[in-house]
Amino acid sequence: MSQERSVSSKNPNLDEMFSDFLYHLAVNVPDTKNTADIKKQYGHIKAILGERVARSAQFDERLRKDLIACTEAADAEEQNAWDIIEGNTMGTDCFYEGQGRLDGASCTKANGEPYTVDDKLNFLKRCHDECGIRNIEMEAPMFAALTLHCGIRAADVCVTLLNRLEGDQVKSTKAQLKDFEERPFKLVSRFIRRYIINSA
Incomplete structure (x- = not known):
């Protein structure tokens, strides 16, 4: 590629990465770096007929x-294979800056300066310690807001793939990811079985 057509990243942290996995590009991301009161950022904001509507999520x-209550597995081997914990989910509009990652095309603070590893860790520690956040994703707020608005009972059963205080890259093998993917289904299956038995 010629120099005139090359694309430069605004993220200096990429120079230190061993891999170049780019999962998503953060485009039109709102300012999610203001952690003055993270709890007030809970919810889902959408445009309806051109008007901004905020709904509880x-x-x-x-x-x-x-x-x-369904965390007890059918057999001891499965029960001891993995932990099921309760925690809050932080929903973001993107995979990178909104989640404080350092491995995206951009990681820039509101003042235009790149944020650092320390900035990221301070943010994530506040999320963990002050807000009980144990999962970060993009889909949960919309799902929670819609189901609550429609009066439908719902929950978020998910797998946390990595400890973000230790890094940003998903390094699990294909087999591990398949196992992780099946875990929520196993828990929900137990719930459905119990519900059917108790309703009979």
């Missing part, structure tokens, strides 16, 4: 308790 408390 909370899941059903009773359903959460029912799912946690």
Whole structure:
């Protein structure tokens, strides 16, 4: 590629990465770096008929308790294979800057300066310690807001692939990812079985 057509990244951290996996590009991302009051950022904002509408994004408390009650597996081997924990989910509009990652095309603070590893870790520690966040994703707020708005009981059962305080890259093998993918289905299957038995 000629010099005139090359694309330069605004993320100096990429020079230190061993791999160049780019999962998504963060485009038109709102300012998610203001952590003055993270809890006030919970919710889902969307445009309806050209107007900005903010809706609460909370899941059903009773359903959460029912799912946690199903954490006992059918056999001891499966039960001891992995932990099921409760925690809050932080939803973001993108995979990179909104989640404080250092491996995207851009990682720039509101003042235009790149954020650092320390900036990222301080943000994630506040999310973990002050808000009980144990999962970060992009889909949960919209799902929670819609189901709550429509009066449908819902919950978010997910797998946390990596500890973000230790890094940004997903290094799990294909077999591990397949196993992780099946875990929520196993838990929800237990819940459905119990629900059917108790309803009979």
